[in-house]
Amino acid sequence: MNGAQSLVATLLASGVDTCFANPGTSEMHFVAALDQSAGMRCVLGLQENVVTGMADGYWRIAGKPACTLLHCGPGLANGLANLHNARRARSGIVNIVGDQATWHRPHDPPLTADTEALARTVSGWVRTSTTSAEVGRDAAAAVQAARTAPGQVATLILPSDASWDEGGVVAGALPVPSAPAVDGFAVENAARVLRSAKPTLILLAGGGARGESQALAWRIAQATGARLMADYMSSHVERGRGRLQLERTPYNTDLAMEALGRFEHILLIGARPPVAFFAYPGKPSTQSPAQAQLHVVTRPEQDAVAALRALAEALGAPEVALPDPGPRPQPASGAPAPDKVAQTIAALMPEHAIVSDESISFGRGFYKNSHAAPAHDWLHLVGGAIGAGLPVATGAAIGAGGQRRVISLQADGSAMYSLQALWTQAREKLPCTTILLNNRKYAILQGEYRGVGATPGPTALRMLDLGDPDLGWLQLAAGMGVEAARASTMEECAELLERSFRHPGPFLIELMV
Amino acid sequence: MNGAQSLVATLLASGVDTCFANPGTSEMHFVAALDQSAGMRCVLGLQENVVTGMADGYWRIAGKPACTLLHCGPGLANGLANLHNARRARSGIVNIVGDQATWHRPHDPPLTADTEALARTVSGWVRTSTTSAEVGRDAAAAVQAARTAPGQVATLILPSDASWDEGGVVAGALPVPSAPAVDGFAVENAARVLRSAKPTLILLAGGGARGESQALAWRIAQATGARLMADYMSSHVERGRGRLQLERTPYNTDLAMEALGRFEHILLIGARPPVAFFAYPGKPSTQSPAQAQLHVVTRPEQDAVAALRALAEALGAPEVALPDPGPRPQPASGAPAPDKVAQTIAALMPEHAIVSDESISFGRGFYKNSHAAPAHDWLHLVGGAIGAGLPVATGAAIGAGGQRRVISLQADGSAMYSLQALWTQAREKLPCTTILLNNRKYAILQGEYRGVGATPGPTALRMLDLGDPDLGWLQLAAGMGVEAARASTMEECAELLERSFRHPGPFLIELMV
Known part of the structure; x- marks a missing residue:
């Protein structure tokens, strides 16, 4: 048994059965080991920030960590922003990063970077396995670290020779420490x-x-x-x-x-x-x-x-019922506005939906209009690194076993950072509805710019606006294999929402706001 | 004069007149300062790895550094992979990263990260300006560092209060050290x-x-x-x-x-x-x-x-003429193949074209078929972090003042890491022709997997293949505002190449290989 095989067996023994991956050459033995094992669901992301964001969304809904598979320091770098968000969200992730063989690294081949330094900026736990015999033991410790309350990113760095050398040893699951007692x-x-x-x-x-x-x-x-x-x-x-x-x-x-x-x-x-x-x-x-x-x-x-x-x-506080939120709202009509979007979603969302909210400036009033919706989970971007919304939605859908509708409230500017997530939604046929709030600008920044006390001139406007050319979201979605349609009124939005909820796979609604 | 204004004036005084940017809230005073100054060309990228890759391509063709503008640690993280590539290419870049105000950082607001640790992994020079009075001086030192032979990434971290506080002082250009004498x-x-x-x-x-x-x-x-x-x-x-x-x-x-x-x-x-x-x-x-x-x-x-x-x-080696490469080749015909693509490009490329080569596995034989092409520059990915090709092409086109045709030889898998570069090509109306080599897989990894000694099974194949769903490159390009067409034969490819060379803006040819 080589190190990679011991890694997969150890992860499965520790209850990690989902791997979000964007592998490279140095990870081929891990990919081969995945191929030889049953029980690990492998989900490909076409850019690493999609991979790490999916692992974050998965944790929030599944309540247990997935693992990632990233390619060397630069692959980790590409996924760092959503690991930053996961760190701020206190999500547990077993973050596996392949790396140069231990005896090759001193020659400083081109893809070599300071993988540990990069990992430390987002991880609560970092370890490099230096021999195949250590891989199983280290993997079990990584899962333990990721699961330790409230959850954290645990990065396991896997030099390629630790992966391909024989001498791998499967480790059993390590006990997860119980939460510190209430004071x-x-x-x-x-x-x-x-x-x-x-x-x-x-x-x-x-x-x-x-x-x-x-x-x-x-x-x-x-x-x-x-x-x-x-x-x-x-x-x-x-x-x-x-x-x-x-x-x-x-x-x-x-x-x-x-x-x-x-x-x-x-x-x-x-x-x-x-x-x-x-x-x-x-x-x-x-x-x-x-x-x-x-x-x-x-x-x-x-x-x-x-x-x-x-x-x-x-x-001695007596038992008391939670207040009734009143009747479920009706879908809104007319020109799109933040309140109306929230109201319409509340009117139509299926039971136990999940909302991934990266609506940024547009969505700040959403909450108060959706108290009377059916029970649902609302996931926020708390680390502030935009580009989390679509990957988190994708991972949440997988964490829910494809059994719950995921609704992305997604600003256009932030969607562009990780739009590749749409392809994974299509490949995995996930029940994801994206409401792409297309205002053709970085609206939050235009507000912040006015906060500086100035009116943006032509140079500033060109850096805060997403027009010229307009992004064609229907084409971008279609290019990733996701069905899409445009809504310019709330009636059209409601109709498309209902259509998407009947649709087994992903659907994108470009809402012109 | 505030710190941001002194920064822009110092950059201009040091000969830096191009800024590749993806700003956020903490950079609004810099954006305002750009707005108030003439002479700095600002180019927006919709994801930071596009921004940093453009700065790399710009250096290689313009022979002088551009500056970037990135948003805090996570924004820098998003751009690290192409900074890694720039480091390996020894490209000079003045990498400006906004950050939390000095007095706000101790409160650890959500977007706070170890910006200096991230910067050090790719930079030859890193400094944080802690007051507005230091910003000009530090910016001049950053330009000096970036220009020092052979070129390096110089990262200047700019806390928002150093940007907005009054007391900025413009610094003059610092002398660039001459290259160490030949031994x-x-x-x-x-x-x-x-x-x-x-x-x-x-x-x-x-x-x-x-x-x-x-x-x-x-x-x-x-x-x-x-x-x-x-x-x-x-x-x-x-x-x-x-x-x-x-x-x-x-x-x-x-x-x-x-x-x-x-x-x-x-x-x-x-x-x-x-x-x-x-x-x-x-x-x-x-x-x-x-x-x-x-x-x-x-x-x-x-x-x-x-x-x-x-x-x-x-x-005492006598003067001798360089060997004649023979006649310029004719465009190839029939089914696409690597040799034929090189031959056709050599047959048709305009004088002084620039080639940005991220063709990965497909393009390894390109060189020998293009010796007899007109004089051209060929840019390679030497850091190994894929996702550089389109951003480098975009920055190279800007570095050439829009006066030279840039041809991207671009594999499909790696194009997906930074496809947002196409939007900047459209916005800036750059003369960029992309030949998107669509083989619908990570061909290099399928080769590497076979090198492991195994035939990929269904799990491995799903991680090494880009079909299911196929990426629709014509739609993706159109969604970014770039005209595109498909070629399935070399004759079609030649016709589209010629069409693109007459086209003032960007054009994408999806070549089915």
Whole structure:
């Protein structure tokens, strides 16, 4: 058994059964080993940032890591931006990077790069297997690291000789450490804050924004008058009927400061202290008021449900039903607008859909119009590196076993960074509906430019606008094998949405906004 | 004057007048400064690897650096693969990366990454300007570093407050160090080797493969019986009528060892000792025979022309004309094949064309069929990170001021990594002809897989093949605003080539091979 074969067998033994790949020459023995094993689903991406984004989306929905397969330092470099996003989303990924043979690397062949340095910028765990005998052991440790709460990128670098040499040893799955215990003092302190009846915000993220946490947080809020919000940096929120109507803290610094300004206490449940996405001249970095006290109730790696349950019990908060969001909206009509898009999706989305939201400037008001939709999962870009939306949607569809409709709310500018994901959606026949919000510009940047206090002149406009020539999204989608159609009104959008939901494979709606 | 304004003024003062950009929020003050200045041509790329690849192509043809504009660590990450290629090609680039404000970075906002660590993997020079007063001075140093022979990536990291704060100071151009003097001992040693009449190879790269070096090397070869070859890693070779008929060392390890096996001495003119691109089990890393002696005549940063002239004089080598390549070939006919594509391009290419070659497996025999073409420049991918071909072609067209036809020999698999370059070609109305060699697979990997000693099964085949669905290149090009047509025979290819050469803007020929 060679190292590559021991790697595949170890990954399968550790429960990793999906591989997102863009292999090269140095990975051919791994590809051969995949060919010889049953049980590993291999999904090709035509550019590495698609591969890594798919692994992120897969984790968020499947709740377990997939592995990647990337080609040397430059292949890893191509996938780094979505690994950055995965790091910020705290997604678990077993990131496998082939590399030069150990005895060839000192000769500095052309594709050689500092693979470990690149990996460290996004990974919680990095190791290079230097012999075939180590590969199985290292792979088991990588899976363990990726699964350790709350999840992280674990990069295993595989020199080609460690892959092709005989002497591979399959390793059994390593135990995943249990989450650090809830801190009784932190819970007691939170209870004291809540009993004080001072204006208090409970800021939820990670596990604090999903599952049982929602009902528990609602109980606490009802009993104490505290407000609930999801952190803007929440990567995954469960929404719709039967779930909590949870708003996120605003992206815009002024709006966030306004939203947080009245609180004297902020209880952090898996959330970080609220920080502005970008700095602006004369504006502060932190969004909470200077006098507010921030209390860490749970760190991201702790069990938010257990902490909220302990807190609800400490407060004697009675069981209470989540509020009814009211009737499901009807599809909107007329000219496209952000509110209407959200309303129409809420009106038509199938049960247990997944939304991958990279709508950027256009989509900031989507949440409040979709509380009364059927239960669904909403995935956000929290690392800020655009180009995640389509790959995350693709990986989420695979993570759901193709059984759930995935809806991408996708801005045009950011779609261009990783449009190759559409091809994988077509090849894998995934139930992905993309609403391509075509405004023919980097709208967010035009807003930011005005924030500088100037009106863009011709040079600036050419750097902030996507026209001249217009991108032909119907042609781009068709070129990747994805059926597509254009909508210029909400009625047309609704009709295409319904058509796409009946369609077994991917579909792209170019919505002119 | 703010820091951004001092940056633009300093770049212009140092002779940098072209900016390849994909800006984000933290770069808005730089964009505003560009808007307020005359003289800087700004070219938008829709993904950062397009931006950095364009800067590489620009350097190779313009012979001076352009600057880039990238958005924070993740934006730099997206552009790293083509910066890796630029590093291997020894291209000079002033790589400007916006970043978090100095006082905001400690709060670790979402887009924060280790920008300096990422930059160091590809740069010969890295600096972060921490105040607006430093920006001009640092920019001048960056241009100096980028221009220092043989050329390198110089990364200037620009926190947003250094950009927007007042106090910017314009710096004058810094002197570019002259190339280290030719080593008289090395020249004398080379002359002694050549006089020995032992089988000797003169291996040329960098400046050694271009310009006056060619005639001097030919004189030396004629006088001594030495063989001439271009290093496989030569990024830029001048070819065609009036130039030397120079073959590259082969990519394939076995063929390279065969080609080099008979030499007892190898004289390196700007070239590195020949090393295999990848390791293979049981094959050596170095391609030259164990008993061969390698002699460094000039390092890449030295003046190859001066060294070759000194060597020719030391040998008393008489002036001699370069050999005539014979008549220009006729366009080929029938089914497409590598030899015929080269022959047809040689038959039809306009004078002083530029070829950007990312033909990978298909194009390895192109050289020998185009010696009798008009004079042209041939640009190679020497860093091995695929996805360079179209961006380099785009930047080369801009570096030539739109006055020279650029022909991309482009494999389909590698085109998919940076197909967004087509949009920039359309926007800038560049005279770029792309021959998209559509074989619907990663042909190089299918060859490498067979090298593992196995026949690919269904899992492997799905990872090495680009069909299911087929990529629709006519649609992809049209979606980016580039006119395109398909050729299935060499006659059709010739007709489309001629049509494209009359066409003022970009054109893509999908050649079914």
